[in-house]
Amino acid sequence: MLRLISQKTAMLMLIVLLIGVIAGCGSNGAEPKTSNLASEAPAATNAVTEETQWQTIKHASGETEIPVHPLKVVVLDNGALDNLLALGVKPVGAPSIIAVEDGFAKYLTNTDGIVNIGTVEQPSLETIASLKPDLIIGIKDTQEAVYKQLEQIAPTVFTEVGGADWENNLSFHAKVVGKEEEGKKLIEQLDLRIADLNEELGDRIQSTEVSLLRPRKDRVSIYLKPSFTGGVAERIGVKRPAAQDLDDDFNYNVTDEQIAELDGDVIILFGRESEQQYFNDKIKGNPLWNTLEGVKQNRVYTASWEVWLSGHGIQAVNKMLDDLSAFLAN
Numbered sequence: 001m002l003r004l005i006s007q008k009t010a011m012l013m014l015i016v017l018l019i020g021v022i023a024g025c026g027s028n029g030a031e032p033k034t035s036n037l038a039s040e041a042p043a044a045t046n047a048v049t050e051e052t053q054w055q056t057i058k059h060a061s062g063e064t065e066i067p068v069h070p071l072k073v074v075v076l077d078n079g080a081l082d083n084l085l086a087l088g089v090k091p092v093g094a095p096s097i098i099a100v101e102d103g104f105a106k107y108l109t110n111t112d113g114i115v116n117i118g119t120v121e122q123p124s125l126e127t128i129a130s131l132k133p134d135l136i137i138g139i140k141d142t143q144e145a146v147y148k149q150l151e152q153i154a155p156t157v158f159t160e161v162g163g164a165d166w167e168n169n170l171s172f173h174a175k176v177v178g179k180e181e182e183g184k185k186l187i188e189q190l191d192l193r194i195a196d197l198n199e200e201l202g203d204r205i206q207s208t209e210v211s212l213l214r215p216r217k218d219r220v221s222i223y224l225k226p227s228f229t230g231g232v233a234e235r236i237g238v239k240r241p242a243a244q245d246l247d248d249d250f251n252y253n254v255t256d257e258q259i260a261e262l263d264g265d266v267i268i269l270f271g272r273e274s275e276q277q278y279f280n281d282k283i284k285g286n287p288l289w290n291t292l293e294g295v296k297q298n299r300v301y302t303a304s305w306e307v308w309l310s311g312h313g314i315q316a317v318n319k320m321l322d323d324l325s326a327f328l329a330n
Contacts, residue, residue: 027163057176059157061139061147066155069178072127074154075160076138077120078105082313083170084137084192085110086186087179092131093177094118097306098272104308130151136178163228163312164250167235170314185312193318194236197325204328209241211264211294214251214309215271215279220248220262221251229270229308232320240264259289266327267303269292270308302329 001096036317053068060119075081081094085108093115098107100118104111115257120126128136133154140158143150150156161170161237167187186268198205212229214221223229225240227250243261244250254261260281271279285287294300303323305317 005033005212008057046288048162057157059172060160061156061158062085063153064151064157066176068136070133070176072131072133072274072294073135073137073177074117074133076117076123076136076143077312078310079162079312079316080116080137080173080313081105081114082108082311083109083173084184086314087174087177087182089179090114092133093128093250093257095120095123105311107307107311108315125149125153135176136321163310164226164231166231166312166314166317167230169312190314190317193321196238197321199201199291200325201328205237206239207267209264210238210324210328211241211244211267212308213262213267213269213271214305215269215283216253217275218278218281219253219255220283221253222261223251224249226250229289229320232317234246234326235317236321236324238324256286259283259286259292263292264294265297266291266299266301268303268308268323268327270303270305272309297328298326322327 011200021023027182054065055068056063056065063314073082073089073091075085075091076078076095078095078097086093089111091114094104094111095118096116098119100116103116104114106220114167115127120139123138123146125146128150136146136150136156137155138156139160139162140147141161143158147156152267157172159172162169162234171180171183172184174186193300210233212223212233214229222244224244225231225234225247230240230250241264244264250301266284269279289295301323304319307319311317311319323328
Protein backbone atom coordinates (compact mmCIF):
# COMPACT_ATOMS: atom_id res chain seq x y z
CA MET A 1 0.00 0.00 0.00
CA LEU A 2 2.83 2.39 0.97
CA ARG A 3 4.67 1.47 -2.20
CA LEU A 4 1.56 2.34 -4.30
CA ILE A 5 1.25 5.74 -2.58
CA SER A 6 4.90 6.46 -3.19
CA GLN A 7 4.53 5.66 -6.88
CA LYS A 8 1.48 7.94 -7.17
CA THR A 9 3.30 10.72 -5.34
CA ALA A 10 6.31 10.40 -7.62
CA MET A 11 4.11 10.49 -10.71
CA LEU A 12 2.31 13.62 -9.43
CA MET A 13 5.60 15.39 -8.75
CA LEU A 14 6.85 14.50 -12.22
CA ILE A 15 3.68 15.90 -13.84
CA VAL A 16 4.01 19.17 -11.87
CA LEU A 17 7.65 19.45 -12.89
CA LEU A 18 6.84 18.91 -16.58
CA ILE A 19 4.08 21.55 -16.48
CA GLY A 20 6.56 24.04 -15.02
CA VAL A 21 9.14 23.32 -17.71
CA ILE A 22 6.57 23.67 -20.51
CA ALA A 23 5.27 26.95 -19.07
CA GLY A 24 8.80 28.28 -18.79
CA CYS A 25 9.61 27.39 -22.40
CA GLY A 26 6.41 29.02 -23.58
CA SER A 27 7.18 32.32 -21.86
CA ASN A 28 10.76 32.38 -23.23
CA GLY A 29 9.52 31.85 -26.77
CA ALA A 30 7.05 34.73 -26.66
CA GLU A 31 9.50 37.58 -25.92
CA PRO A 32 11.39 37.72 -29.24
CA LYS A 33 8.13 38.15 -31.16
CA THR A 34 7.45 41.36 -29.25
CA SER A 35 10.98 42.79 -29.55
CA ASN A 36 11.06 42.29 -33.32
CA LEU A 37 7.97 44.32 -34.14
CA ALA A 38 8.53 46.78 -36.99
CA SER A 39 7.01 49.62 -34.94
CA GLU A 40 9.91 49.30 -32.51
CA ALA A 41 12.60 49.57 -35.19
CA PRO A 42 14.01 52.90 -33.88
CA ALA A 43 14.84 51.13 -30.61
CA ALA A 44 17.03 48.59 -32.37
CA THR A 45 20.22 50.58 -31.74
CA ASN A 46 22.08 50.43 -28.47
CA ALA A 47 22.15 54.22 -28.10
CA VAL A 48 18.36 54.60 -28.12
CA THR A 49 16.40 54.01 -24.91
CA GLU A 50 12.81 54.47 -23.80
CA GLU A 51 13.81 57.87 -22.38
CA THR A 52 15.18 59.14 -25.73
CA GLN A 53 13.49 62.37 -26.87
CA TRP A 54 12.75 62.76 -30.57
CA GLN A 55 12.47 65.67 -32.98
CA THR A 56 11.32 65.87 -36.60
CA ILE A 57 13.96 67.28 -38.95
CA LYS A 58 13.31 68.53 -42.48
CA HIS A 59 16.24 67.77 -44.74
CA ALA A 60 17.21 67.27 -48.38
CA SER A 61 15.53 63.85 -48.60
CA GLY A 62 12.35 64.52 -46.62
CA GLU A 63 11.42 64.55 -42.94
CA THR A 64 12.92 62.22 -40.37
CA GLU A 65 12.47 61.69 -36.65
CA ILE A 66 15.85 61.74 -34.92
CA PRO A 67 17.00 61.82 -31.29
CA VAL A 68 17.21 65.33 -29.84
CA HIS A 69 20.62 64.46 -28.41
CA PRO A 70 22.11 61.60 -30.48
CA LEU A 71 24.83 59.59 -28.75
CA LYS A 72 26.30 57.54 -31.61
CA VAL A 73 26.56 59.47 -34.87
CA VAL A 74 27.96 58.23 -38.17
CA VAL A 75 28.91 60.92 -40.71
CA LEU A 76 29.38 60.27 -44.42
CA ASP A 77 31.62 63.17 -45.50
CA ASN A 78 34.63 65.12 -44.27
CA GLY A 79 32.65 68.35 -43.85
CA ALA A 80 30.35 66.72 -41.31
CA LEU A 81 33.31 65.13 -39.52
CA ASP A 82 35.10 68.50 -39.42
CA ASN A 83 32.00 70.31 -38.12
CA LEU A 84 31.00 67.76 -35.49
CA LEU A 85 34.51 67.69 -34.02
CA ALA A 86 34.43 71.51 -33.89
CA LEU A 87 31.07 71.28 -32.09
CA GLY A 88 32.51 68.91 -29.51
CA VAL A 89 30.73 65.82 -30.85
CA LYS A 90 32.90 62.83 -31.75
CA PRO A 91 31.28 60.57 -34.36
CA VAL A 92 31.59 56.82 -33.98
CA GLY A 93 32.21 56.43 -37.72
CA ALA A 94 33.35 58.57 -40.66
CA PRO A 95 34.75 58.10 -44.19
CA SER A 96 38.37 58.48 -45.23
CA ILE A 97 39.50 61.67 -46.96
CA ILE A 98 39.91 59.80 -50.30
CA ALA A 99 40.75 56.09 -50.46
CA VAL A 100 40.08 53.90 -47.43
CA GLU A 101 43.79 53.48 -46.72
CA ASP A 102 44.30 57.27 -46.59
CA GLY A 103 42.42 57.58 -43.32
CA PHE A 104 41.08 60.89 -42.05
CA ALA A 105 42.29 64.37 -43.01
CA LYS A 106 45.58 65.16 -41.28
CA TYR A 107 44.48 68.66 -40.27
CA LEU A 108 41.79 67.17 -38.01
CA THR A 109 42.65 66.25 -34.45
CA ASN A 110 40.84 64.02 -31.95
CA THR A 111 39.99 61.38 -34.55
CA ASP A 112 41.37 58.49 -32.47
CA GLY A 113 38.74 55.82 -31.97
CA ILE A 114 36.57 56.88 -34.90
CA VAL A 115 35.92 53.91 -37.18
CA ASN A 116 36.72 54.30 -40.90
CA ILE A 117 33.48 53.38 -42.68
CA GLY A 118 34.88 53.47 -46.24
CA THR A 119 34.82 56.38 -48.67
CA VAL A 120 32.40 59.23 -49.29
CA GLU A 121 31.33 57.63 -52.57
CA GLN A 122 31.22 54.05 -51.25
CA PRO A 123 30.46 53.89 -47.53
CA SER A 124 30.35 50.37 -46.10
CA LEU A 125 26.80 49.68 -44.97
CA GLU A 126 27.98 46.61 -43.06
CA THR A 127 30.51 48.64 -41.08
CA ILE A 128 27.97 51.38 -40.39
CA ALA A 129 25.41 48.84 -39.14
CA SER A 130 27.99 47.24 -36.85
CA LEU A 131 28.44 50.59 -35.07
CA LYS A 132 24.73 50.66 -34.15
CA PRO A 133 24.35 54.43 -34.61
CA ASP A 134 21.32 56.42 -33.54
CA LEU A 135 21.88 59.03 -36.30
CA ILE A 136 23.50 59.06 -39.75
CA ILE A 137 24.40 62.34 -41.50
CA GLY A 138 25.09 62.31 -45.25
CA ILE A 139 24.86 64.22 -48.53
CA LYS A 140 22.02 63.79 -51.01
CA ASP A 141 23.98 64.45 -54.19
CA THR A 142 26.55 61.80 -53.25
CA GLN A 143 24.72 59.13 -51.24
CA GLU A 144 21.09 59.31 -52.35
CA ALA A 145 21.31 55.83 -53.92
CA VAL A 146 21.84 54.20 -50.50
CA TYR A 147 19.45 56.39 -48.50
CA LYS A 148 16.83 53.66 -47.98
CA GLN A 149 19.47 51.17 -46.81
CA LEU A 150 20.88 53.75 -44.41
CA GLU A 151 17.39 54.46 -43.05
CA GLN A 152 17.05 50.76 -42.19
CA ILE A 153 20.15 51.08 -40.01
CA ALA A 154 19.32 54.34 -38.22
CA PRO A 155 17.50 57.65 -38.74
CA THR A 156 19.31 59.35 -41.63
CA VAL A 157 19.38 63.02 -42.62
CA PHE A 158 20.98 64.56 -45.70
CA THR A 159 22.24 67.98 -46.67
CA GLU A 160 21.68 68.83 -50.34
CA VAL A 161 25.37 69.20 -51.25
CA GLY A 162 28.72 69.09 -49.50
CA GLY A 163 31.30 71.85 -49.29
CA ALA A 164 29.68 74.33 -51.67
CA ASP A 165 27.06 75.07 -49.00
CA TRP A 166 29.46 74.77 -46.07
CA GLU A 167 27.97 77.52 -43.89
CA ASN A 168 24.38 76.25 -44.06
CA ASN A 169 25.69 72.73 -43.58
CA LEU A 170 27.40 73.77 -40.34
CA SER A 171 24.10 75.18 -39.05
CA PHE A 172 22.29 71.99 -40.07
CA HIS A 173 24.91 69.73 -38.47
CA ALA A 174 24.74 71.78 -35.27
CA LYS A 175 20.94 71.49 -35.19
CA VAL A 176 20.74 67.72 -35.64
CA VAL A 177 23.27 67.01 -32.88
CA GLY A 178 21.70 69.45 -30.42
CA LYS A 179 24.49 72.04 -30.63
CA GLU A 180 22.78 75.01 -32.30
CA GLU A 181 24.23 77.64 -29.96
CA GLU A 182 27.72 76.23 -30.39
CA GLY A 183 27.26 76.37 -34.18
CA LYS A 184 26.25 80.03 -34.04
CA LYS A 185 29.28 80.79 -31.90
CA LEU A 186 31.62 79.18 -34.45
CA ILE A 187 30.25 81.46 -37.18
CA GLU A 188 30.51 84.51 -34.91
CA GLN A 189 34.15 83.65 -34.17
CA LEU A 190 34.84 83.28 -37.89
CA ASP A 191 33.28 86.67 -38.62
CA LEU A 192 35.51 88.27 -35.99
CA ARG A 193 38.58 86.68 -37.55
CA ILE A 194 37.58 87.90 -41.03
CA ALA A 195 37.07 91.42 -39.68
CA ASP A 196 40.49 91.30 -38.01
CA LEU A 197 42.11 90.13 -41.25
CA ASN A 198 40.48 92.92 -43.25
CA GLU A 199 41.68 95.46 -40.70
CA GLU A 200 45.18 93.98 -40.69
CA LEU A 201 45.58 93.89 -44.47
CA GLY A 202 43.64 97.03 -45.29
CA ASP A 203 43.16 97.58 -49.02
CA ARG A 204 45.36 94.61 -49.91
CA ILE A 205 42.63 92.02 -49.37
CA GLN A 206 40.32 93.77 -51.87
CA SER A 207 42.98 94.85 -54.36
CA THR A 208 45.10 91.69 -54.56
CA GLU A 209 43.73 89.32 -57.19
CA VAL A 210 43.93 85.70 -56.05
CA SER A 211 43.99 82.82 -58.54
CA LEU A 212 42.73 79.47 -57.19
CA LEU A 213 44.15 76.51 -59.11
CA ARG A 214 43.87 72.76 -58.74
CA PRO A 215 46.46 70.82 -60.76
CA ARG A 216 44.96 67.58 -62.12
CA LYS A 217 46.20 64.60 -64.09
CA ASP A 218 45.56 66.07 -67.53
CA ARG A 219 44.52 69.68 -66.93
CA VAL A 220 44.27 72.50 -64.42
CA SER A 221 40.93 73.41 -62.81
CA ILE A 222 40.20 77.01 -61.85
CA TYR A 223 37.83 77.08 -58.86
CA LEU A 224 34.98 79.59 -58.96
CA LYS A 225 32.56 81.15 -56.45
CA PRO A 226 30.03 78.25 -56.29
CA SER A 227 32.76 75.83 -55.15
CA PHE A 228 33.81 75.35 -51.54
CA THR A 229 37.20 76.94 -52.25
CA GLY A 230 35.84 79.88 -54.22
CA GLY A 231 32.93 80.39 -51.85
CA VAL A 232 35.20 80.66 -48.82
CA ALA A 233 37.44 83.14 -50.67
CA GLU A 234 34.39 85.24 -51.50
CA ARG A 235 33.11 85.02 -47.90
CA ILE A 236 36.44 86.35 -46.67
CA GLY A 237 36.37 89.19 -49.20
CA VAL A 238 39.16 88.06 -51.51
CA LYS A 239 39.28 89.61 -54.99
CA ARG A 240 39.49 87.28 -58.00
CA PRO A 241 41.01 87.89 -61.45
CA ALA A 242 38.40 88.97 -64.03
CA ALA A 243 38.66 85.63 -65.88
CA GLN A 244 37.88 83.79 -62.63
CA ASP A 245 35.23 86.11 -61.20
CA LEU A 246 32.42 83.81 -62.29
CA ASP A 247 29.49 82.12 -60.57
CA ASP A 248 28.08 79.87 -63.29
CA ASP A 249 29.85 76.66 -62.22
CA PHE A 250 32.09 75.12 -59.56
CA ASN A 251 35.16 75.30 -61.77
CA TYR A 252 36.38 75.30 -65.34
CA ASN A 253 39.33 73.55 -66.91
CA VAL A 254 42.27 74.93 -68.84
CA THR A 255 45.22 73.33 -70.60
CA ASP A 256 48.69 74.52 -71.51
CA GLU A 257 47.14 76.53 -74.35
CA GLN A 258 45.32 78.81 -71.87
CA ILE A 259 48.06 79.56 -69.34
CA ALA A 260 47.27 83.29 -69.25
CA GLU A 261 43.94 82.51 -67.52
CA LEU A 262 45.84 81.09 -64.54
CA ASP A 263 47.36 84.44 -63.59
CA GLY A 264 46.79 86.48 -60.45
CA ASP A 265 48.74 88.72 -58.10
CA VAL A 266 48.76 85.67 -55.85
CA ILE A 267 48.46 82.12 -57.20
CA ILE A 268 47.36 79.36 -54.82
CA LEU A 269 47.78 75.70 -55.81
CA PHE A 270 45.90 72.95 -53.97
CA GLY A 271 46.27 69.79 -56.03
CA ARG A 272 46.79 66.27 -54.73
CA GLU A 273 50.37 65.04 -54.76
CA SER A 274 49.53 62.20 -57.15
CA GLU A 275 48.12 64.61 -59.75
CA GLN A 276 51.04 67.02 -60.19
CA GLN A 277 52.79 65.58 -63.24
CA TYR A 278 50.78 67.39 -65.92
CA PHE A 279 51.15 70.71 -64.13
CA ASN A 280 54.88 70.27 -63.65
CA ASP A 281 55.51 69.19 -67.25
CA LYS A 282 52.99 71.16 -69.29
CA ILE A 283 52.37 74.29 -67.22
CA LYS A 284 55.47 75.06 -65.15
CA GLY A 285 57.62 73.70 -67.95
CA ASN A 286 56.05 76.12 -70.44
CA PRO A 287 57.89 79.47 -70.94
CA LEU A 288 54.52 81.27 -70.69
CA TRP A 289 54.26 80.27 -67.03
CA ASN A 290 57.16 82.57 -66.18
CA THR A 291 55.34 85.53 -67.74
CA LEU A 292 52.50 85.39 -65.19
CA GLU A 293 52.47 88.24 -62.67
CA GLY A 294 52.20 85.96 -59.66
CA VAL A 295 55.17 83.92 -60.87
CA LYS A 296 57.30 86.99 -61.60
CA GLN A 297 56.57 88.37 -58.12
CA ASN A 298 57.36 84.99 -56.52
CA ARG A 299 53.87 84.79 -55.06
CA VAL A 300 52.91 81.23 -55.99
CA TYR A 301 51.90 79.21 -52.92
CA THR A 302 51.05 75.56 -52.39
CA ALA A 303 48.25 74.89 -49.90
CA SER A 304 46.93 71.65 -48.41
CA TRP A 305 44.41 70.01 -50.73
CA GLU A 306 42.85 68.30 -47.69
CA VAL A 307 41.92 71.76 -46.41
CA TRP A 308 41.34 73.81 -49.57
CA LEU A 309 39.77 71.14 -51.78
CA SER A 310 38.19 68.54 -49.49
CA GLY A 311 37.90 70.20 -46.06
CA HIS A 312 34.28 71.42 -46.39
CA GLY A 313 33.94 72.27 -42.68
CA ILE A 314 34.45 75.17 -40.28
CA GLN A 315 37.90 73.99 -39.18
CA ALA A 316 39.05 73.91 -42.80
CA VAL A 317 37.64 77.41 -43.36
CA ASN A 318 39.65 78.73 -40.42
CA LYS A 319 42.81 77.11 -41.76
CA MET A 320 42.16 78.71 -45.15
CA LEU A 321 41.89 82.02 -43.35
CA ASP A 322 45.28 81.35 -41.73
CA ASP A 323 46.80 80.62 -45.14
CA LEU A 324 45.30 83.70 -46.79
CA SER A 325 46.57 85.86 -43.95
CA ALA A 326 50.11 84.60 -44.62
CA PHE A 327 49.88 84.65 -48.43
CA LEU A 328 48.42 88.16 -48.68
CA ALA A 329 50.70 89.66 -46.04
CA ASN A 330 53.85 88.87 -48.05
